[in-house]
Amino acid sequence: MVERIPRPDGLRLLLTPNRSMTWHGNVRIWLCLFAISVVITTGFSLAGAWVIVPFAGLELIALAFGIYLTSRDCQRREVLTINDTDIHIEKGMKQKQAEWTLPRRYARLRLDAPAHPFTPAKLSLTHRDTDVPLGQFLNIDDTAILVDFLESRGVVVERKEPDPQIGLWF
Structure with a gap:
């Protein structure tokens, strides 16, 4: 700009x-995705597929790191x-x-x-x-x-x- x-x-x-979004907007998006991931992971975990829990955690950590790097670069x-x-x-x-x-x-x-x-x-x-x-x-x-x-x-x-x-x- x-x-x-x-x-x-x-x-x-x-x-x-x-910049399409502020830092606080990015954090809100990540928190929404975190909540959705927790619901899905809990459902699969209760169904016996507990192996999904560490992968969901790694996915959320990678997403948070990507959002941080992009926001910092902007x-x-x-x-x-x-x-x-x-x-x-x-x-x-x-x-x-x-x-x-x-x-x-x-x-x-x-x-x-x-x-x-x-x-x-x-x-x-x-x-x-x-x-x-x-x-x-x-x-x-x-x-x-x-x-x-x-x-x-x-x-x-x-x-x-x-x-x-x-x-x-x-």
Whole structure:
């Protein structure tokens, strides 16, 4: 998701993955599945198939671990601050973990077009030997919004077409 935040000295963009549900919503879903699993496991256990109990527990642990990893990964953020002279990029989850400052005049947005029409383009801001991947979690529409916005702010876009693929699976 691309969110514009106006500032007195420029503009700030907040890039975040699309989240369909909050952490509390995910926990509620898991609790509902836990309750259903307990009912089914109890029924099979009373019928004499007690072997199902450890497998149901392992399934619920694996599901909880998957929900946790997905929710944690959706907390990534990238903040682009664009002013008259610089483009400042900050990345992190709950706090800033990395940052770069590129001169706006010489920075380039490299757009690697996808080989398949259902995948988004890969973006990166470059200047000399600095190459910062940008918005790797954005979908196709959000990627297009970000490219259009940066292009309207004067950032030069270098488009690279995918290499032709020769083989059985096109």
